[in-house]
Amino acid sequence: MVTTHNLGFPRIGAKRELKFALEGHWKGQLPQVELEHLGGQLRERHWHDQDGLDLVPVGDFSFYDQVLDMSFMLGNVPARAHRHDGNSLDSYFRVARGRSANDSACSGVHAGEMTKWFDTNYHYIVPEFTSDTAFTLDASRLLAQVAQARAAGVQVKPVIIGPLTYLWLGKAKDDSDKLVLLARLLPVYAALLERLAADGIEWVQIDEPVLVTDLASEWQQAFRHAYETLQSGKLKLLLTAYFGALGDNLALACSLPVQGLHVDAVAGRAEVDMLVRHLPADKILSLGVISGRNIWKSDLHATLEWLEPVHRVLQERLWIAPSCSLLHVPVDLDSETALDSEVRAWLAFALQKLAELKILAQALNKGRSSVQEALVANHAALEQRRNSQRVHNPAVKAALADIDAAHGLRTSAYDVRAAKQAALLKLPPFPTTTIGSFPQTSEIRQARSRLRAGELDADAYGALMRAEIARCVQAQEELGLDVFVHGEAERNDMVEYFGEQLAGYAFSQFGWVQSYGSRCVKPPILFGDISRPFAMTVEWTRHAQSLTDKPMKGMLTGPVTILNWSFVRDDQPRSVSCLQLALAIRAEVLDLEQAGVRIIQIDEAALREGLPLRRAEWAGYLAWAVESFRIAANGVRDDTQIHTHMCYSEFNDIIASIAAMDADVITIETSRSDMELLDAFDHFAYPNAIGPGVYDIHTPNIPSEEQMVQLMRKAAQRVPAERLWVNPDCGLKTRAWAEVLPALHNMVAAARTLRAAQ
Numbered sequence: 123m124v125t126t127h128n129l130g131f132p133r134i135g136a137k138r139e140l141k142f143a144l145e146g147h148w149k150g151q152l153p154q155v156e157l158e159h160l161g162g163q164l165r166e167r168h169w170h171d172q173d174g175l176d177l178v179p180v181g182d183f184s185f186y187d188q189v190l191d192m193s194f195m196l197g198n199v200p201a202r203a204h205r206h207d208g209n210s211l212d213s214y215f216r217v218a219r220g221r222s223a224n225d226s227a228c229s230g231v232h233a234g235e236m237t238k239w240f241d242t243n244y245h246y247i248v249p250e251f252t253s254d255t256a257f258t259l260d261a262s263r264l265l266a267q268v269a270q271a272r273a274a275g276v277q278v279k280p281v282i283i284g285p286l287t288y289l290w291l292g293k294a295k296d297d298s299d300k301l302v303l304l305a306r307l308l309p310v311y312a313a314l315l316e317r318l319a320a321d322g323i324e325w326v327q328i329d330e331p332v333l334v335t336d337l338a339s340e341w342q343q344a345f346r347h348a349y350e351t352l353q354s355g356k357l358k359l360l361l362t363a364y365f366g367a368l369g370d371n372l373a374l375a376c377s378l379p380v381q382g383l384h385v386d387a388v389a390g391r392a393e394v395d396m397l398v399r400h401l402p403a404d405k406i407l408s409l410g411v412i413s414g415r416n417i418w419k420s421d422l423h424a425t426l427e428w429l430e431p432v433h434r435v436l437q438e439r440l441w442i443a444p445s446c447s448l449l450h451v452p453v454d455l456d457s458e459t460a461l462d463s464e465v466r467a468w469l470a471f472a473l474q475k476l477a478e479l480k481i482l483a484q485a486l487n488k489g490r491s492s493v494q495e496a497l498v499a500n501h502a503a504l505e506q507r508r509n510s511q512r513v514h515n516p517a518v519k520a521a522l523a524d525i526d527a528a529h530g531l532r533t534s535a536y537d538v539r540a541a542k543q544a545a546l547l548k549l550p551p552f553p554t555t556t557i558g559s560f561p562q563t564s565e566i567r568q569a570r571s572r573l574r575a576g577e578l579d580a581d582a583y584g585a586l587m588r589a590e591i592a593r594c595v596q597a598q599e600e601l602g603l604d605v606f607v608h609g610e611a612e613r614n615d616m617v618e619y620f621g622e623q624l625a626g627y628a629f630s631q632f633g634w635v636q637s638y639g640s641r642c643v644k645p646p647i648l649f650g651d652i653s654r655p656f657a658m659t660v661e662w663t664r665h666a667q668s669l670t671d672k673p674m675k676g677m678l679t680g681p682v683t684i685l686n687w688s689f690v691r692d693d694q695p696r697s698v699s700c701l702q703l704a705l706a707i708r709a710e711v712l713d714l715e716q717a718g719v720r721i722i723q724i725d726e727a728a729l730r731e732g733l734p735l736r737r738a739e740w741a742g743y744l745a746w747a748v749e750s751f752r753i754a755a756n757g758v759r760d761d762t763q764i765h766t767h768m769c770y771s772e773f774n775d776i777i778a779s780i781a782a783m784d785a786d787v788i789t790i791e792t793s794r795s796d797m798e799l800l801d802a803f804d805h806f807a808y809p810n811a812i813g814p815g816v817y818d819i820h821t822p823n824i825p826s827e828e829q830m831v832q833l834m835r836k837a838a839q840r841v842p843a844e845r846l847w848v849n850p851d852c853g854l855k856t857r858a859w860a861e862v863l864p865a866l867h868n869m870v871a872a873a874r875t876l877r878a879a880q
């Protein structure tokens with residue numbers, strides 16, 4: 123009999139119950155006991171949702187983040203968050219969210235740093251280390267969940283993050299060597315395992331996703347040492363890797379003294395045969411056969427074709443599961459009553475994925491005929507998808523086939539273009555601009571929800587948005603900015619806005635995925651060939667331009683960012699979907715140019731986060747990502763100025779690719795790092811113009827003129843002054859007008875001071 127299990131379940135709740143409870147609690151409206159109670163209810167519901175699996179994960183629930191939970195379990199809590207009365211949930215939220223100094227209970231705590239969980243859109247709280255970090259076990263949270271699950275009759279498999287991944291995820295604040303801490307960490311892990319064994323636990327899932335990344339040899343050795351130390355014989359460890367293939371860590375993973383190994387058999391399908399041959403005969407092999415990263419129905423027939431022979435070899439030693447935790451997919455497709463029924467038939471959310479898993483298990487255990495009906499239905503849905511006219515658009519495929527090298531090339535080199543643009547735009551030195559959005563006020567959001575609810579018709583909504591655009595233009599006029607934006611009032615989200623207008627996209631109503639803490643995103647679903655039935659932004663931009671003599675930037679989201687923030691079809695390479703998006707954006711760029719727009723910004727906020735986990739795959743990704751941007755942007759005349767924007771600051775390792783995008787101007791995040799980002803420019807002569815952000819829009823602080831002048835002077839040490847722009851770090855949509863106006867006022871004053879000093 124094959125064993126079925128799950129690695130983790132979405133905890134936010136099908137209706138985002140946890141989000142609303144958390145936010146209520148943080149506002150002081152929901153007492154802690156009630157929050158804890160809701161947490162318990164959600165866990166029970168989610169265990170129940172996993173009924174029928176042989177083993178169910180416990181400990182995957184979290185009030186904020188599973189990595190932060192691990193830090194608390196290991197006693198690695200920053201001193202700044204300690205509370206005298208020992209209310210640990212309160213300390214926990216202090217580290218998670220920070221606390222301002224005017225909060226009565228304490229004197230200000232800064233939040234833990236947050237960063238992306240491998241190549242997903244989930245963000246975890248980075249463990250903090252110094253050479254003095256000590257660890258002590260506090261397993262109370264996990265043990266309470268285990269007890270609760272037992273009482274609910276669940277077949278418990280506790281889930282923890284393994285010691286190497288825990289160290290790897292953290293940051294040594296004093297630049298000390300994190301691996302040195304392993305010696306102090308292992309006794310705490312040993313005590314934890316002992317505690318679980320004493321509780322009668324048989325299997326523990328110990329997550330080590332770093333096994334799918336490039337590991338230096340000292341980390342490989344540390345793996346060996348750690349698992350030799352932890353081997354106890356009292357309970358069984360399922361060493362768990364996901365998000366990719368093991369690659370050159372495969373032999374290591376097979377040789378560690380654990381009782382089972384879980385691998386991502388979707389991303390690492392090619393390795394399965396080798397694993398079957400290499401894994402010692404006393405170990406079980408858990409194959410993640412259903413993708414935990416996308417929302418498509420699995421091809422059950424194709425999976426069984428390769429899985430049945432593996433099962434014949436491994437027999438009882440074969441376990442099956444989703445490839446990774448289901449944290450990264452929405453909960454239940456059955457809630458999606460408004461979704462186009464044709465597209466809906468192709469999808470599977472968490473609950474549907476578990477149902478698929480059970481079908482596979484039954485087919486293995488009792489033969490395919492025992493699940494004949496389900497297999498036939500699955501096959502029919504996939505056939506329908508394969509042949510659907512909604513998916514395949516011959517005109518798009520023909521346009522893609524017609525792409526040649528010229529599509530990605532500007533007519534002239536940067537210097538020639540820059541001279542023509544200068545003659546046309548007549549901008550002063552240190553031109554000022556913003557990144558696109560202005561405050562999304564509650565009136566704007568209300569108008570949008572009234573439009574959705576049918577309380578406002580499209581004309582009335584349009585009039586409100588045009589009025590908001592006029593307000594925004596007027597404000598920029600009064601501030602004296604040089605290059606204007608329309609303010610993006612009409613956009614709910616920089617990806618969804620475009621997805622809604624492109625053919626080949628669908629939208630869920632409840633397809634929320636946790637991004638961090640209580641925050642969720644609802645990625646649009648790219649299911650088919652992409653085309654642009656109508657111009658998407660031209661009317662808004664034309665309206666905005668009609669209100670001023672200053673140049674108005676056309677504002678678009680780039681193909682790579684649209685792709686990286688969507689659920690993307692799995693029946694063709696991502697690079698092909700990206701090129702289709704590039705052609706759609708290119709058409710929009712050319713329409714804007716045709717409408718007289720002189721400057722067009724194409725945001726690639728998410729370009730960097732699409733980088734593969736393995737270095738060896740970077741070049742391939744960057745090649746098609748950069749080419750997609752170039753195809754989107756570079757069809758314009760020399761005198762049309764292309765801007766791009768990226769809201770991150772780790773540039774060093776991809777600066778050549780960013781230069782290869784060949785945007786005339788790039789605006790980036792830099793103010794928080796005190797222009798450190800520009801260090802990349804010491805070694806690489808960035809050829810085009812650049813606007814290093816001088817106003818950190820992630821805080822309510824209003825930078826002074828003097829601060830911004832200083833930042834620009836630092837920038838001018840690396841980049842010639844004639845190629846510098848003055849602008850904020852990112853869009854202003856999350857800020858209030860009362861902050862934005864004085865900050866931009868100071869920014870314009872800073873630019874004037876810089877000009878005067880020239």
Ligand code: GLN
Pocket residue numbers: 557558559610616677725727767768769852853854855
């Ligand atoms: N143009 C977008 C804005 O200003 C860019 C947002 C982003 O980079 N995330 O809101």
Ligand code: ZN
Pocket residue numbers: 557727767768769851852853
């Ligand atoms: Zn940004």
